[in-house]
Amino acid sequence: MTGTPASPRRRGAARTEELLRVTLDLAAEVGYAGLSIEAVARRAGVGKHTIYRRWPSIAALLLDALSLVWTSDLDYRNAGDVRADLREQFLRSSLALSSPPIGPVYRAVIAEAQADPTLRATLHERFLITVEQSTLDRITRAQRTGELTAEANLEFAAEVLCGTLYYRWLLSTRPIDESAVDGLLDMFMAAYGSSNQN
């Protein structure tokens, strides 16, 4: 969705990236409430047209800004056993979700998406599917190594794992702390962990 690499871009591409960074800075400073196109334009010293030429709405801009900081933190380590890897990844994710700029930007996009099914589909496709998939990859490996039972429906399991964390982040006042992650993993391992361990 960002610049087309085929035709030689003029100064536009540089402006685009600069605008994304300004958006992230703005989110980190003033948070959710200040995330408007007017605010980004004002802060960047830019006409609103320059933004509207690139993104059709504030939500589209925020989606791209999110992509910029959505780094490889998503990749699960494959170091310890599956439970330890999941635990580490969930705690790391919860930290990202509760910190600027990801926290405010992500929350803003999710809120916008409640009013716009198309945006909801895009959000799901670009981020949530990715999150679920990386979780699914990790537990699929665990199933192949015998850490998880062969009968487990891992697709649903991945959705349950991710969904529970998002639920707590979005709708609960409780933090995603170690006890929450452990409780979730207790249930997951009780359901699908191989029983051949001691």
Add this chain to the structure above:
Amino acid sequence: MTGTPASPRRRGAARTEELLRVTLDLAAEVGYAGLSIEAVARRAGVGKHTIYRRWPSIAALLLDALSLVWTSDLDYRNAGDVRADLREQFLRSSLALSSPPIGPVYRAVIAEAQADPTLRATLHERFLITVEQSTLDRITRAQRTGELTAEANLEFAAEVLCGTLYYRWLLSTRPIDESAVDGLLDMFMAAYGSSNQN
């Protein structure tokens, strides 16, 4: 006076209830996008002050409107086995979440809550805690009857069950259909169902 059929100027509590019903009607007709204080006032033929005297924000109004239609559908049946009861309740809830007026109003409140931690706490306390608690009650009964293992941490389990449904409703494009509920219950029963069957 305008051509509206004689609705005698009501006051106090009567006005309050009428405004809540107008809000629900509005939500059912125009959905999320049309839920503003101005719109409610316009539709009710009411000065904005009349609304602001009762609720400090559109979110507060929507919360009360939600309470009006948040009926005893929450109560679980205690008819069949625990899995059947959960299944029925989850499917019934998903129907409510996807229908007006509950769907649009609930979505609007959740979106507003993303920008307001205080509202998020209120929302959690008034609705989500209630949902989790009724689920917890049902599975606690099942644990006492021996349908679920004694070691299960049912508080986390209730959060996982509800959270997964909310996650799919808010952030996914997939519907909460029978296969989703079955998949979720498969995992839950695999984790905590008693193994003394057959």
Add this chain to the structure above:
DNA sequence: CCCGATCGGCACGGTGCGTGCCGATGGGCA
């Protein structure tokens, strides 16, 4: 029966949205 609380209606300044129109600018191409 009357006084005061509540009402509907209107208007205000403020903010953000999305668009239209300027004149300036600077990079690609002849």
Add this chain to the structure above:
DNA sequence: TGCCCATCGGCACGCACCGTGCCGATCGGG
């Protein structure tokens, strides 16, 4: 090198909604 025009910053517009203030009408309890 120098021209041309897409892109730029800036400004303004109409619209919508917010939250507040004021007015005169209206209803109802004392």
